[in-house]
Amino acid sequence: MADTGTALGAPAERREGRDKVTGSARYAAEQNIPGRVHAWPVAAGITRGTIRAIDTGTALALPGVLAVLTHDDAPRLAPADDPTLAVLQDRRVPHHGWFVALVVAETLEEARAGAAAVRVEYDVEEHDVTLTEDHPGAYTPEQANGGNPAHREQGHPEEAFATADVRVDARYRIPPLHNHPMEPHAATAHRSGGRLLVHDSSQGATTVRATLASLFRLPEDDITVVSEHVGGGFGSKGTPRPHVVLAVMAALRTGRPVTVALPRRLLPDAVGHRAPTLHRFRLGAAADGTLVSSLHEVTTHTSRIKEFVEQAAVPSRIMYAAPHRLTTHRVVPLDVPSPSWMRAPGEAPGMYALESAMDELAVATGLDPVELRIVNEPDTDPDSGKPFSSRHLIECLREGARRFGWAQRDPRPRSRTEGPLLVGTGVASATYPVMVSPARASAHALPDGRFAVRINATDIGTGARTVLAQIAADALGVPLDRVRAEVGSSDLPPAPLAGGSSGTASWGWAVHEACTRLAALLAAHTGPLPDGGLRAHADTAGSADAGSDWARHAFGAHFAEVTVDTVSGEVRVRRLLGVYAAGRILNARTARSQFIGAMTMGLGMALTEGSTMDAASGDFVESDLASYHVPVHADVPDIEAHWIDEDDPHLNPMGSKGIGEIGIVGTAAAIGNAVHHAAGVRYRELPLTPDRVLEGLAGPL
């Protein structure tokens, strides 16, 4: 593979691409260590209760079965910060799919058969898994996720709304959503010679190591966690998940290397989901579209064991100027699996509601939806009052409108038909906060003229190795093909996870600093390098996590063209176009891949993806990829991602903002707004499946 350039921004190819497409890249479950055995968890088939008895005798008598771990005899864990990791510790079953036993056997098939043979008796209790806005258990937490205050209020939003010239008062619903990465959650654990080696499909091996050390009371130095290749995570591998705890338990118990690869059907209950969100959005505006009041109220659910509050009202705090503002979250603990992180947590559902409400306001005021957003552009962050480090939302909207051909749009709903098809276009804004965390890195100049940078970054399919090598080559001023980036092991300098669109910024900062130091060492050095080469290190603690006087966010705009089939109710997207202002783009090829991948996920959120909580069983109904509908190729249209060059000195040495999540933000609203434009019907519940669309087209049955 020829490297195509040295400068940041070059479309360098993924370095592990060939290994992946030829199958030689090894994932966590593919670590065929000699003597390796397999484990299969037993998931509770009840929703709430306690284990009365577990009969493991039948399973243990089956061929190949080595052990059955239950709460009676599994290794005792230290108290877990994350209650979802406290598996096999007690009799309590807090939700459907909670792991109640683990069967270890010589082969995967024997472990599965063993799991099917474990008999569990329960004392079953009444359960409640149904989220409603007026649920008596709803409360306002202290914080929503990300350390955001749950409630913010400025001015007199209720009064200002009541007296506004134009009012939108709408409720939106988003169902539970599942991450469903291509590679299911898997880990292979091996205890050997006093050391614990774990291959885990994780977005951050540093945290996995720290968590395992804590839970199993082992020194961190005795543990290595490797996440060399990860087949996607979308947030669901952002924190250690129960499978890796189970794998270590089984390895400790049996003395054998053990692989736990969660079957697809167990993922929805076990690895977290995007919690459903019920939104009430009220926008009050003057007749010219100027917002006077904005109220975004979110109700969501969490489990009984963990308070996880999808921060869906948070993006409404920074998007548009309005003197009177309210954003608030309420959460209902239910007997449901614990929700967790999913791509653009908060922003993805929150911006669906805000950007749908803005479209409703555009219709109510008669303003063009692009212009309405421009009219309400704030001078400073409306929430904190800080200036924006850079904010080019208007430029994204204008550039998107130009590329999309927005000017030719007839704004009247249902104004364009092609036979039985209604055709419409829609727009929505996007945003995602800039996050960055401290990391350590080392840079090494080898005597043969090559360089190596080392950092426990994780490549979850984004091309992290490649872009880190680009950052290093740029800082060193050397050709890209002379730089090797070593990532994906906790034996490397510690670094934060690939999540929150912060990985490249966090890792890159440390790599950049180490390489800058190394360049200075090299400049001062005369003669050939010593046999061991020269090394430099960096630790960005204190700088990467320093507070900023700037409000730092990426922005973007999404445009969609859809058809609505009046016969079938089927909605298809014809065109999807995104324009982003996200600082400096460090690799044009992998950035484009991130953008269009997230836009595709947003398309799924709009049209096809939805999970149903079965009230009787407390189980998610759609538990495989035949029933949980992620978009397939035929759903993905002409899709384009563009960006505006942004020079922002208040970010990090590379001048970059995160790009992994913003593509999903607002995409569902752009598509929903296009559906309204096409059909003249406002749908406020996702996904826009034919049953709902047809009902809306025809009116109530």
Added chain:
Amino acid sequence: MKPFAYARAATVEEAAGLYAAHPGARYLGGGTNLVDLMKLGVEEPAALVDVSRLPLDTVDELPDGSVRVGATVRNSDLAAHPTVRDRYPALSQALLAGASGQLRNAATTGGNLLQRTRCPYFQDTDKPCNKRVPGSGCAARDGAHRDHAVLGHSPQCIATHPSDLAVALAALDARVELYGAGGARTVPAAEFHRLPGDRPEQDTEIRPGELITGVVLPAAPAGLPSLYRKARDRASYAFALASVAAVLGVEGGVVRHVGIAFGALAHRPWRARRAERALLGAAPTTAAFERAADLELAAAEPLRDNAYKVRLARNLAVDALERLAHGSPRTGN
């Protein structure tokens, strides 16, 4: 794991003999559904009799103008077969609307007809399901049933049959050829699958040990305009929310031949006999199509969350018949 015997049959007679010799056996075609169900523990056969390599992999024209499709012809091959594309476009379209390219390459004609419902409660051994465990109850009736039946369901079962192919065969008056201990027989495709009644565990009229050897497409609808239209949640690789297969022959301004079958509305492809009777001899007008569809769907008994299927099926049927009557190209999504 649960061990099972495996035997590959070279002839139909040998297959039947192997089946008889192995209590608890199942025939294995492409395996695209049976193997999944074995992994889920829904099916636990004691033996698999592999019939996928029987010499039944050809499409042959018979002297009377009908076309015989062998049971092991793969879905992809059947969809692409020039005779099928030319004379029975609805059949080709139905096959191509099903599953994915990879699955169609593996799935067989016979196996497609014998696939099981995709009701999520049927597929989950932790849940009650009268089809999987007779007498255990039906979790779908009060559960998630947006995808379930609106016609011909019973208190015991509201499952639908997932095949697209079977819907086209029903509309085209195809017959299913069977071979078993009692010798060979044929059954109309429209009556091959059954309604659940109080025996939902029994999907079809097939008798124990009987093997599908082929399907016969009659001469009568050959060359008449026909089409298959399927509404679904995504553009490919999704089961139907509702579908329709229709064939229409108009002569002298009146309907002389009509076959209509709905998919995803019932436990079997729903042959719309009432609608057909109303249309035969009538002028092919929009009003006539609407009236016919309404007549047929008047029998619908929607559940809490699937009333949309009635309107969807009506729309699909009227649209399909109009296109067939007026030769308009397909312009839908």
